[in-house]
Amino acid sequence: MFKHAQLESVKAWITDPAHGALPLHARIQRAIRQLILDGVLEVGKPLPASRALAQSLGVSRDTVEGAYSQLHAEGFIDRHVGSGSFVSERAQVSPKRRTGQHPRSEPARLSRRGAAMFQSGGVRETPIPRAFAPGVPETRSFPLPIWERLERQVLKEYGTMALAHSDPQGVEALRRAIADYVNLERGARATFERVLVLTSSQQALSLCASVLLDAGDRIFLEDPVYHGARRAFDAAGLECVPVPLDTQGLRVERLQDAAQPAKAVFLTPSHQFPTGATLALDRRLAIIEWAHRNQAWIIEDDYDSEFHYAGKPMACMQGLDAHDRTIYIGTFTKSMFPGLRLAYMVLPPALVAPMTVARTLQDGHSASIPQLTLARFMEGGHFGSHVRTMRSLYNARRDLLEQLVRAHLSDFLEVRVPIGGMQMPCILIKDIPEREAIDTARRAGVDLLGLTALHASNKHKAGFLMGFAAYTPKEMEIAAKKLANVLRALDR
Structure with missing residues (x-):
């Protein structure tokens, strides 16, 4: 028979509201299992007869039998006809755990990249933002009835096909809609074959860091810069070289006069984060020529270019780059709603296959239903x-x-x-x-x-x-x- 303290421990475990979702026999089984793992019930210790334990707990004998059967199946107890049930030798625990002296928890040994990710603190978004948290769109005014109607159309037309894996590059209808949009509104040079649909711009930055550069490579960053970009590049082990700004944007001469060249430059040229400066046209062209001359990459983050309040925004750099050295990143997090989890890159032709394959090693693909719905939302003029x-x-x-x-x-x-x-x-x-x-x-x-x-x-x-x-x-x-x-x- 259990000692009084052991029986009370089982009672406390099975009456804990935190375990209320479990069937009663599972609660009893897990309570006894915990006593064994903690060394309270030692190897060879007999368990109470099922009838006696059922009476003590105020449950049916079948409930206790169900708990004992599961403990036996998992190897925690042995059962012998005529002898009863005993803690199995296979459930032997360490002496420290048996005496209640749990080993001190030590920090996990992380890789250099893992440690850099952890130490950066990551990029955390506020689930329920309060004024004045930046970068959060208005969602209370989103045309949800239109979105729901289009989603129902998608489900009716595609049925269970919409539940399957999608193309890792993205649904073609959405890639076509994105290409049409950035060509018309942002002056890009895009075709649907060059669009890669992702879950976020942060994923795009991580892909750029891992596919285009090696640890130790140099990358030029605006100073100040979007913290998510710097943390992604730091985590990849890149040498981030800050480049100062003025009212015309990034000071291009710092790139041109650098003693050591870099393999890439990260920019928010349309609306610099956080200063709001717009990169001047002559500097855009100079950066494009610098990238061509040094065979470097331009990572252009066009994160909220839709929201320009003084005339038309300047066209994106990707549309000016005749040398195909620019990776254009856009997101629907700001223009639509954060829960959509859809972003994209417009890539140079040579990067489409490498980036798509690399993406399959991360999350594989984006969900089909939101992609198909967004495609219709854009095609129908609702996005604009x-x-x-x-x-x-x-x-x-x-x-x-x-x-x-x-x-x-x-x-x-x-x-x-x-x-x-x-x-x-x-x-x-x-x-x-x-x-x-x-x-x-x-x-x-x-x-x-x-x-x-x-x-x-x-x-x-x-x-x-x-x-x-x-x-x-x-x-x-x-x-x-x-x-x-x-x-x-x-x-x-």
Whole structure:
């Protein structure tokens, strides 16, 4: 018979609400198994007769028999007719565990790349964003009824075929729609054969890092730069070389005059992240010639080019590159909704097969149903209509955020109004620690991204990148007042 403490342990395990989803016999089985693994029940220890344990636990004998049968099948107990049930020798545990002295947990031994990934902290998105988290689109205004109707059409037409694996390069209908869109709206030179559909722009960056460069290779990065790009390249073991910016974008002479060439350059030329600068045409052409001359790659991230508020945005670099050295990255996370998990690359012809094969070693393919639905959404003109609606909405919210900063935060922040995008850089003009301000604001219900973490050099001003796209006027006003209180308290 179990000792009193052992019986109470089993009772506690089977009545724990955390285990409520398990059948009763499975709860009893796992409770006894845990006693064996912890060394509480030693090898050779007899278990109570099923009838006696059932009576003690207030359950049927069949329930206990089911638990014992599973323990026997897994090798934890031996059962002998006429003798009863005993803890099996096969369930021998270490002396340390038997005496309750569990070995100290040690950090896992990671590869250099694994350690770099872990130490970077990764790229984490907020499941339920609060003002002023940047880079978050407005989803409450998304035309969900249209999307649902198109998805039903897809399921009706394709049936179970839509449940199968898709082409790792992406559904052809979506690749055609993407090629048509970037050619028309972004001035690209794309064909559907050159489009690779992915789950995210972050995946695209990781593919570029692993397929195009080796550990130790140099890559030029804008300074400041999108943190997800730098972390992807750091994790790949690349030598990231920061290149400063001015009002015309990346300073091209730093590439041309570098003592050691690089194998690639990462750019956000249409709307630099986070400054909002647009790379001037002469610099774009100079970078293209630099890449051609050095047989280097241009990784162009066009992350939110749809949202430009002062005339038409400049055409993408990929459309200017006659030498096919540019990899163009686009995403639907910002223009549609984050849960869609669809992005793409427009690749030089020579890279289509290598990138597609490399993609099969990651997640294999993107889900067919969202791809087919998005293709119809684009073909029917709904995507263009949605983007135009959001562009108008974001423009108004950008203007409102500027007014709120000037009204409530002008003693602390200098606003830098962008001509596009979904976030606004604001510079701290008081001697307030940026990190402390971010942490205090978060506890007060306001989310901010600091500018310091986006710079490689120390020659910059502290501040915040404040998102405005996803938040109503009331939400932004409340957050602005909370932030003003936070900064006022820190300034005392």
